[in-house]
Amino acid sequence: MDLNRLRFWVLISGIFAAPLLFFSTQFSPWSEGPVSRAAILIQDISYPFAWVWHESSTGLDNAWERYINLSGKSHENTLLQAENLKLKSSQLNYDELLIELNRLRSLAGFTQVMTDKIVAAEVITGQKALPFRTIRVSKGSDAGVKIGMPAIASAGAIGRVIRVGVYFSDIQLLVDFDSNIDVFVQRNRIRGVLGGYSNESCRLKLQRSSEVRIGDTLATSGIVGSFPKGIPVGKIVRISFESDDVSQLITVAPWVEPHLIEEVIILLREDPELGRIAEAGGADWFDKSLNPTLNEKRTTK
Amino acid sequence: MNINFEMETPSFSTSDDHRRGWWPIRPNTGFYWADMLWLVVIGTIDNHVFPSLTGGILPFSLLTPWLVLTFVVAPAPLSVSALLLGSLIQETNAGCPRGMYLTAYWIIFAIIMLSRKLLSWRHAVPWIVTFFISSFFISNFESLIILLRQDGAQLDFFYFAKQLLRVSFSVIVGMALAYPWMLRFKGETTPP
Numbered sequence: 166m167d168l169n170r171l172r173f174w175v176l177i178s179g180i181f182a183a184p185l186l187f188f189s190t191q192f193s194p195w196s197e198g199p200v201s202r203a204a205i206l207i208q209d210i211s212y213p214f215a216w217v218w219h220e221s222s223t224g225l226d227n228a229w230e231r232y233i234n235l236s237g238k239s240h241e242n243t244l245l246q247a248e249n250l251k252l253k254s255s256q257l258n259y260d261e262l263l264i265e266l267n268r269l270r271s272l273a274g275f276t277q278v279m280t281d282k283i284v285a286a287e288v289i290t291g292q293k294a295l296p297f298r299t300i301r302v303s304k305g306s307d308a309g310v311k312i313g314m315p316a317i318a319s320a321g322a323i324g325r326v327i328r329v330g331v332y333f334s335d336i337q338l339l340v341d342f343d344s345n346i347d348v349f350v351q352r353n354r355i356r357g358v359l360g361g362y363s364n365e366s367c368r369l370k371l372q373r374s375s376e377v378r379i380g381d382t383l384a385t386s387g388i389v390g391s392f393p394k395g396i397p398v399g400k401i402v403r404i405s406f407e408s409d410d411v412s413q414l415i416t417v418a419p420w421v422e423p424h425l426i427e428e429v430i431i432l433l434r435e436d437p438e439l440g441r442i443a444e445a446g447g448a449d450w451f452d453k454s455l456n457p458t459l460n461e462k463r464t465t466k
Numbered sequence: 467m468n469i470n471f472e473m474e475t476p477s478f479s480t481s482d483d484h485r486r487g488w489w490p491i492r493p494n495t496g497f498y499w500a501d502m503l504w505l506v507v508i509g510t511i512d513n514h515v516f517p518s519l520t521g522g523i524l525p526f527s528l529l530t531p532w533l534v535l536t537f538v539v540a541p542a543p544l545s546v547s548a549l550l551l552g553s554l555i556q557e558t559n560a561g562c563p564r565g566m567y568l569t570a571y572w573i574i575f576a577i578i579m580l581s582r583k584l585l586s587w588r589h590a591v592p593w594i595v596t597f598f599i600s601s602f603f604i605s606n607f608e609s610l611i612i613l614l615r616q617d618g619a620q621l622d623f624f625y626f627a628k629q630l631l632r633v634s635f636s637v638i639v640g641m642a643l644a645y646p647w648m649l650r651f652k653g654e655t656t657p658p
Contacts, residue, residue: 176576183569192563192615201564204554207506211555214510222518290514299561327561337561342615363620 194297194343196312196327209330215301216332219289281393282433284308288426289333298341298364300324302429305332313391313436316429321397321420322346322385323429334431338423339367339398347389348398351382359383359398359417367399369415377401383417391436492643493536494544501536505548508532509555525632527601529556531640533571534600537578538587539647549575563611570607574600588648590641597640601633 195201284304291300304310306329316323316336324344328335337344344361348369355375362368371377381401387394403416495501508528516526529552536548553567578596585592609629612620 173580176580180573180576183572187563187565187569190563190565192611194561195558195564204558207551207554208558211506211510214507215514218510218514218518290517297561301559328558335561341561342612343561 192343194299194327194337201328205328205330208333212330212332215289216303282309284310284431284433286310286334286429286431288429291423291426297343298338298361298423299327299335300338300423300426300429301333301335302431303333304431305330305334307331309433310334310431311433311435314434315385315390315392315396315432317396317432318421318426318429321399322392323419323421323423323426325391326431336429336431339419340364340423346392346398347386348383349386350377350401351384351397352378356386356388362416365418365423366402367417367419369417370412371415373406373411373413375413377404377413377415379404382420391432391434393432393434492646493532493548494540498544498547501540501544501548502551505529505532505551506555509552509559513555513559523628525628526635527604527632528639530601530604531597531636531643534574534578534597534640535643535647537575538582538596538644542579545575545579562608566607566611567604570604574603590648593641593644593648594637597637597644598633601636601640605629605633 195204286302286304286308289301289303291298302316310326310329312326312329314326316326322339324336324338324341325346326334327337339346339359339361340363341361344367346359347356348359349356353376355371355377357369357371357375359367359369369383379401383398383401385392385394385396385398397420399417399419401415402418405414405416406412407414491504493501493504495504512527512529516524516528520526533548533552537545540548549571550568553571556562556567557564585596587593609621609625
């Protein structure tokens, strides 16, 4: 067979083989493994370009806001001063309440407080146009960030780290359709798994008998995954009943609006359960579980 | 279908005449490292500059027309390198399933490789159709993945309006990039 004919058939068969191979995979994003590391290296190479753009555009934006666009700043200043006075007075109350809370916690024997180390990072970029919702932040493995670590903001949970470069990390937002997080309803402690649904909302499927209301707040359960317990996630905005009469679909709006995230806090805590599994099954436990023949080959060797 | 397999590889992608005196920001510069560097820069513009300029709402894409033009005018080894690098840039910038863009761009690459000798790239219509179909295919492949992973609630009117804008932008950018090639390629005897 001459070379041109061979190339023709290789291309034709490739057109049909490529989708079959792709659709037979797990549909997970690039994260770990040697090929992933090579792929992430490309991002490490392109990071300086992104960093220069981010710094120069935010620098220009800041200069505009600080030195030129000053109309309305005086009015804003007055409002802020008034707000500051209010906050100062409420701070006095807050200090008192904090002391009282700590005293009550120690009386009740509660010891769980958030003592994790944290890393604050700035959002470099985020694709809002694509349905795959991740954001890139300015801290990576050099700051101790690892895959699976939770990311939060002042208002609540944001998502989980799925990819780490040397100077950047990618965070999969709660609204991404690949995201799943264990949560409970704060009011009555009903548990469920919250999954990403659309660009602005998440979804939770519960039994129809579970009593939930619109406006209920969901928080992380802390039982599965690396999130600590009690971090607010979102509020219930819609409840619809499935036709099977068994389950109800609950739409949840995250407390942190994905398109407004500018800074994130990454909690430097790894998933304790995954740590235990890796300890027992070895570092490549996940690959082994997906490919049992690999495990057999190693045993026979 | 009667395909002439004996047809020569176009001289137009290797000729020195086409490498000099042009606007330097283009695929197939004649230097492998420059082609790869441009691809990284284009990927950065796509994933970092455009989202910050448009508030991330409009999904403009430079990479697809850039890759399509590379597939048409560049030798096969360079096209394969561009295909791998371009798709990995896209995939490691988003939380999309791995292999998604690799598969989509591979199919476009294979079809262009099979048909590039059969079309007259001197005219505008083959370029327009190629850019349109490629962008449309990428957009539809993404939609298909969404449909497979969840229901179609995301695929509303605004989603399709954005995709239409994205395809139109890709065609316009692609035509602007391809214009010098159309001028350079004068004969029908050595079609690319």
